[in-house]
Amino acid sequence: MAVKRGYNNCIDTIKPVRDFLDVMSGKWKFPILVSIGVGNDRFTDIQDSIPGITPKVLAKELKELEQHQLIKRTVVGDYPVKIIYSREPYADTLTPLIYAMKDWGMNHREKVFGERKKNNESDIASNV
Numbered sequence: 349m350a351v352k353r354g355y356n357n358c359i360d361t362i363k364p365v366r367d368f369l370d371v372m373s374g375k376w377k378f379p380i381l382v383s384i385g386v387g388n389d390r391f392t393d394i395q396d397s398i399p400g401i402t403p404k405v406l407a408k409e410l411k412e413l414e415q416h417q418l419i420k421r422t423v424v425g426d427y428p429v430k431i432i433y434s435r436e437p438y439a440d441t442l443t444p445l446i447y448a449m450k451d452w453g454m455n456h457r458e459k460v461f462g463e464r465k466k467n468n469e470s471d472i473a474s475n476v
Contacts, residue, residue, distance in 0.1 A: 368445075371416050376401055376409045378446070381439060384419060389432045418442075 372378065376398070383397040395406050410433060413419045418439040424430040457463060 371412075371418075372442075374409070376405060377413060380406070380409055380413060381418065381435065381442070384433050384435050385439075389434060391431060391433070394433065 379398045379401075380394060383394045386397075388394045388397050391403075391406065391410075394410075395401060395403060398406075401409075410419065410421070414421050417436055420434050420436050422432045422434065424432055
């Protein structure tokens with residue numbers, strides 16, 4: 349008689365990964381975190397540093413990142429109101445994951461396409 353395997357081990361792995369993907373899914377969250385990490389702390393500065401992002405999408409993504417305690421929104425002054433965005437220390441926990449995804453992506457590109465892309469820009473992961 350075959351031994352029936354439990355599915356709990358699979359679920360125990362999938363649930364936290366799903367949580368991560370739910371928080372960091374989409375094409376804008378990482379660029380926003382990088383932008384804030386390199387010093388863009390105003391809404392328009394963040395928007396200008398990310399080609400193609402609309403104000404509506406940026407506002408939505410900033411709100412979600414704030415809800416997940418990855419960034420902090422600070423209102424400065426009375427009039428005119430100045431809003432500053434900064435990364436929370438909790439966002440630093442993503443750095444090893446960024447490096448792991450970057451390494452995997454570079455290895456994958458080399459394996460599938462036979463090329464290793466050279467990045468002349470500053471290392472994005474070091475600013476996340």
